[in-house]
Amino acid sequence: MAKKIRVRLIRSLSGSLPKQRATVRCLGLRKIGSVREHDATPVIEGMIRIVSHLVSVEEVSNSCGV
Numbered sequence: 001m002a003k004k005i006r007v008r009l010i011r012s013l014s015g016s017l018p019k020q021r022a023t024v025r026c027l028g029l030r031k032i033g034s035v036r037e038h039d040a041t042p043v044i045e046g047m048i049r050i051v052s053h054l055v056s057v058e059e060v061s062n063s064c065g066v
């Protein structure tokens with residue numbers, strides 16, 4: 001099973017570059033505080049690296065024990 005990560009938008013997009021705004025939008029984040037879970041694929045990790053100063057990332061633990 002793929003590792004999951006939780007991405008949260010913690011900073012405003014005002015003053016950021018258009019490419020960074022598009023990347024945040026493609027991650028599924030709209031407002032400050034919005035959260036999305038993604039599989040930890042190289043594509044998603046690259047997108048997070050582009051906007052690392054705008055988001056926080058944490059690993060999601062599997063709570064069902066399977």
